[in-house]
Amino acid sequence: xxxxxxxxxxxxxxxxxxxxxxxxxxxxxxxxxxxxxxxxxxxxxxxxxxxxxxxxxxxxxxxxxxxxxxxxxxxxxxxxxxxxxxxxxxxxxxxxxxxxx
Numbered sequence: 001x002x003x004x005x006x007x008x009x010x011x012x013x014x015x016x017x018x019x020x021x022x023x024x025x026x027x028x029x030x031x032x033x034x035x036x037x038x039x040x041x042x043x044x045x046x047x048x049x050x051x052x053x054x055x056x057x058x059x060x061x062x063x064x065x066x067x068x069x070x071x072x073x074x075x076x077x078x079x080x081x082x083x084x085x086x087x088x089x090x091x092x093x094x095x096x097x098x099x100x101x
Contacts, residue, residue: 003048004096006036006079007065008055017079020089021096030097049074051096056081075099 004021006014014036025032037045039058042065052074054062059078066076077099083091 002030002032002097002100003050004032004034004053004093005042005045005049005051006034006053006055006092007039007042007058007061008036009057010038013057014055017084017087017089017092020087021093022089024090024093030093032093032097034093051099052076053079053092053096055079056084 006018008014018034018036021034024030025034035047039054039061042052049069050073052065052069054065054076056079062076062078069076077095079092080095082088083095
């Protein structure tokens with residue numbers, strides 16, 4: 001099982017993206033758990049995370065999130081703005097899984 005967490009300003013816009021990612025993962029037989037939340041909620045989130053992806057609206061937090069979380073073994077990346085805007089669940093899922101290779 002791989003754990004992917006998406007973070008945005010309020011966690012609402014990424015929820016739709018998570019839904020699309022889950023549909024693709026199920027269709028492709030990928031064993032993943034995907035959740036979305038606000039940036040402020042992630043600090044107290046205690047469930048496992050293998051990949052943390054930041055939405056475009058919180059991309060300014062990338063360096064901070066990377067320095068705080070990569071020492072814990074969490075890969076940190078940015079969601080491509082075009083993929084985010086198009087709610088391209090496949091592209092974002094593929095990006096997250098590629099970070100684990």
